Amino acid sequence: xxxxxxxxxxxxxxxxxxxxxxxxxxxxxxxxxxxxxxxxxxxxxxxxxxxxxxxxxxxxxxxxxxxxxxxxxxxxxxxxxxxxxxxxxxxxxxxxxxxxxxxxxxxxxxxxxxxxxxxxxxxxxxxxxxxxxxxxxxxxxxxxxxxxxxxxxxxxxxxxxxxxxxxxxxxxxxxxxxxxxxxxxxxxxxxxxxxxxxxxxxxxxxxxxxxxxxxxxxxxxxxxxxxxxxxxxxxxxxxxxxxxxxxxxxxxxxxxxxxxxxxxxxxxxxxxxxxxxxxxxxxxxxxxxxxxxxxxxxxxxxxxxxxxxxxxxxxxxxxxxxxxxxxxxxxxxxxxxxxxxxxxxxxxxxxxxxxxxxxxxxxxxxxxxxxxx
Amino acid sequence: xxxxxxxxxxxxxxxxxxxxxxxxxxxxxxxxxxxxxxxxxxxxxxxxxxxxxxxxxxxxxxxxxxxxxxxxxxxxxxxxxxxxxxxxxxxxxxxxxxxxxxxxxxxxxxxxxxxxxxxxxxxxxxxxxxxxxxxxxxxxxxxxxxxxxxxxxxxxxxxxxxxxxxxxxxxxxxxxxxxxxxxxxxxxxxxxxxxxxxxxxxxxxxxxxxxxxxxxxxxxxxxxxxxxxxxxxxxxxxxxxxxxxxxxxxxxxxxxxxxxxxxxxxxxxxxxxxxxxxxxxxxxxxxxxxxxxxxxxxxxxxxxxxxxxxxxxxxxxxxx
Numbered sequence: 001x002x003x004x005x006x007x008x009x010x011x012x013x014x015x016x017x018x019x020x021x022x023x024x025x026x027x028x029x030x031x032x033x034x035x036x037x038x039x040x041x042x043x044x045x046x047x048x049x050x051x052x053x054x055x056x057x058x059x060x061x062x063x064x065x066x067x068x069x070x071x072x073x074x075x076x077x078x079x080x081x082x083x084x085x086x087x088x089x090x091x092x093x094x095x096x097x098x099x100x101x102x103x104x105x106x107x108x109x110x111x112x113x114x115x116x117x118x119x120x121x122x123x124x125x126x127x128x129x130x131x132x133x134x135x136x137x138x139x140x141x142x143x144x145x146x147x148x149x150x151x152x153x154x155x156x157x158x159x160x161x162x163x164x165x166x167x168x169x170x171x172x173x174x175x176x177x178x179x180x181x182x183x184x185x186x187x188x189x190x191x192x193x194x195x196x197x198x199x200x201x202x203x204x205x206x207x208x209x210x211x212x213x214x215x216x217x218x219x220x221x222x223x224x225x226x227x228x229x230x231x232x233x234x235x236x237x238x239x240x241x242x243x244x245x246x247x248x249x250x251x252x253x254x255x256x257x258x259x260x261x262x263x264x265x266x267x268x269x270x271x272x273x274x275x276x277x278x279x280x281x282x283x284x285x286x287x288x289x290x291x292x293x294x295x296x297x298x299x300x301x302x303x304x305x306x307x308x309x310x311x312x313x314x315x316x317x318x319x320x321x322x323x324x325x326x327x328x329x330x331x332x333x334x335x336x337x338x339x340x341x342x343x344x345x346x347x348x349x350x351x352x353x354x355x356x357x358x359x360x361x362x363x364x365x366x367x368x369x370x371x372x373x
Numbered sequence: 374x375x376x377x378x379x380x381x382x383x384x385x386x387x388x389x390x391x392x393x394x395x396x397x398x399x400x401x402x403x404x405x406x407x408x409x410x411x412x413x414x415x416x417x418x419x420x421x422x423x424x425x426x427x428x429x430x431x432x433x434x435x436x437x438x439x440x441x442x443x444x445x446x447x448x449x450x451x452x453x454x455x456x457x458x459x460x461x462x463x464x465x466x467x468x469x470x471x472x473x474x475x476x477x478x479x480x481x482x483x484x485x486x487x488x489x490x491x492x493x494x495x496x497x498x499x500x501x502x503x504x505x506x507x508x509x510x511x512x513x514x515x516x517x518x519x520x521x522x523x524x525x526x527x528x529x530x531x532x533x534x535x536x537x538x539x540x541x542x543x544x545x546x547x548x549x550x551x552x553x554x555x556x557x558x559x560x561x562x563x564x565x566x567x568x569x570x571x572x573x574x575x576x577x578x579x580x581x582x583x584x585x586x587x588x589x590x591x592x593x594x595x596x597x598x599x600x601x602x603x604x605x606x607x608x609x610x611x612x613x614x615x616x617x618x619x620x621x622x623x624x625x626x627x628x629x630x631x632x633x634x635x636x637x638x639x640x641x642x643x644x645x646x647x648x649x650x651x652x653x654x655x656x657x658x659x660x661x662x663x664x665x666x667x668x669x670x671x672x673x674x675x676x677x678x679x680x681x682x683x684x685x686x687x688x689x690x691x692x693x
Contacts, residue, residue, distance in 0.1 A: 010567065016462070035632040036599065036600055036628070036629040037435075037599055037629040038436065038437060038438045038469075039468065039469055039483075040438075040441070040483075041470075042441060042476075042481055043479070044479040045479075047479075049446050061413070062413055062439075063412070063413045063414050063415075064413070064415060064437075064439045064442070064443040065439045065440070066438045067439070067443065068439040068442065068443070069439075071486060071490070072481045072483050072486060073481075075481045075482070075483070075485075075486040076479055076480065076481035079475065079482060080478070080479040080606075087672065093414060094414055117578070138444075156418065156419040156420075156451060156455050157416070157417070157418045158416075158417040158418070158419070158447050158448070158451035158454075160415075160447050160450065162450070163446060163447060163450040163493075163494055166493045166494070167446070167490050167493060167494070169493075170489045170490060170492075170493040171486055171489070171490075177572065219429075236438045277411065277412050278411055305412045307412045307413070308411040309412045
């Protein structure tokens with residue numbers, strides 16, 4: 001594979017090693033550091049002229065630093081005349097922005113931050129008409145605009161998905177490989193081809209081999225958005241399926257009721273989700289399942305970011321065993337919990353890189369019957 | 374048709390400068406909350422309507438540069454999708470400005486990448502100050518206003534340095550000669566240059582002074598002071614060659630690493646920097662540090678851009 005170069009960013013060097021080992025090559029030599037004023041410094045110590053370049057960088061750890069490092073590496077390869085530049089991003093950053101901002105401790109902010117103006121409820125005007133007119137005239141004379149302030153302004157939360165796609169394209173990426181995008185529609189934000197690989201075959205393999213008596217277990221999705229993902233696993237393994245649903249009443253209260261749709265009494269449960277960040281979703285779901293009579297509770301998560309006390313949460317929760325992929329390095333570096341086991345996704349990525357380099361089809365990677373040892 | 378108004382947003386890199394600028398223009402800073410989610414991603418929430426308004430976002434390339442750059446990009450993008458009329462990025466210290474050419478194999482031109490990213494995010498106009506190389510303006514396809522710190526520096530020399538008529542302007546390296554001669558001409562002072570002489574590769578280079586500084590006050594002028602190694606050595610050379618006092622005036626005082634220690638140990642009398650980069654914590658430990666406030670220049674540039682007036686006045690005058 002003379003024309004193939006694989007560079008690893010500083011976000012996940014272990015995964016780069018595993019992928020390169022499976023490909024049978026050594027990773028491209030780079031020197032990635034920071035200057036003393038915190039600017040990123042990228043040095044590529046191998047020629048990339050007319051070669052097929054793959055840059056592996058995951059959206060974990062210090063996300064902004066790693067993202068800028070990726071953009072600078074792509075740009076460096078582009079102006080060094082690389083033939084094609086592919087970004088391999090196992091966990092795509094900014095693909096999911098939480099609806100409610102979370103504090104560092106992981107608890108959701110109950111109130112909006114004080115800088116945002118709180119809309120005032122419209123005042124009941126009980127004054128005399130002439131007095132109202134006088135008031136309005138004095139305000140108009142003072143030159144104040146009252147019309148603009150009448151309707152309370154709802155804050156505008158930035159959704160950065162398109163921006164990241166544009167940045168990668170403008171830096172010079174020709175192709176993106178990622179895994180289990182939070183929103184499959186994200187592929188449409190790009191003008192270049194995006195390969196959204198699935199960790200499904202690896203999850204199915206894990207269930208078949210590591211979970212005893214899995215035929216009698218129930219696959220559970222911890223929220224309504226992940227229902228499709230969970231049902232596809234349940235179908236392939238001919239298992240039962242259940243769903244946990246957050247009921248939001250009209251009156252905004254902090255407690256949202258969790259409701260289980262389906263029956264788990266006396267059965268093992270397997271929770272399936274794509275991202276575990278603060279792990280509130282999955283631990284609350286596990287608590288509900290235990291309450292409803294589940295026996296053993298497993299959790300399978302693709303991207304385990306595990307920020308801000310998530311590991312303690314999981315230790316305390318009713319989850320018996322949690323399997324995560326090594327697509328990201330957890331924020332707390334070494335996962336010290338005995339409950340958490342790691343399954344390797346490097347085989348899928350190295351197979352994808354090999355097939356893309358030789359121009360072969362990737363369809364078999366989505367087929368769970370095809371074993372990737 | 375309604376008149377649009379100026380809205381000034383700021384990120385987390387230098388909120389004090391933004392407050393000073395807003396106060397000079399006579400408005401309040403626009404409400405926005407910029408923080409990080411628990412997984413370290415940047416979160417931007419804009420708390421005011423910006424539909425059809427003239428938006429200025431003040432963010433300097435200092436501190437955690439990558440975080441601040443991402444904040445700026447996300448804010449520009451948020452304002453664009455919120456239908457702002459025009460978005461101007463006010464970047465007092467432009468990040469990655471020193472990586473502006475391919476000086477080694479496979480070196481990235483990060484300044485060009487930053488310019489592309491700003492354009493792609495949706496900026497229509499960029500206002501910056503004392504770019505490391507003014508050719509960086511050519512990296513953009515949108516208009517760039519490169520303001521100068523020079524009038525403020527000249528005002529400082531005239532008012533704060535005693536006996537300045539007996540001074541000599543010195544450039545600490547050959548690349549900054551043009552900048553130093555411009556100031557020397559405006560003040561009618563002499564000029565000198567310090568040149569790094571390399572006899573052989575791997576040999577310690579020594580600094581050679583070109584010009585005469587005996588019995589004069591030497592004023593070193595440069596655009597950036599990062600680790601201050603060059604400044605410290607230059608000051609020593611000047612003192613050895615007979616200068617009475619050595620001052621250093623720098624546009625962007627990045628002062629990273631051991632810079633403060635180097636300055637405190639050196640023979641420099643005073644290090645004067647502009648407030649394009651925040652310095653509160655450094656003022657406490659470095660008694661030789663003095664700050665020039667450039668917020669009037671930025672505020673005036675913003676006001677003139679909004680009203681459609683000429684900005685040329687600012688290239689040679691300091692707004693009072």
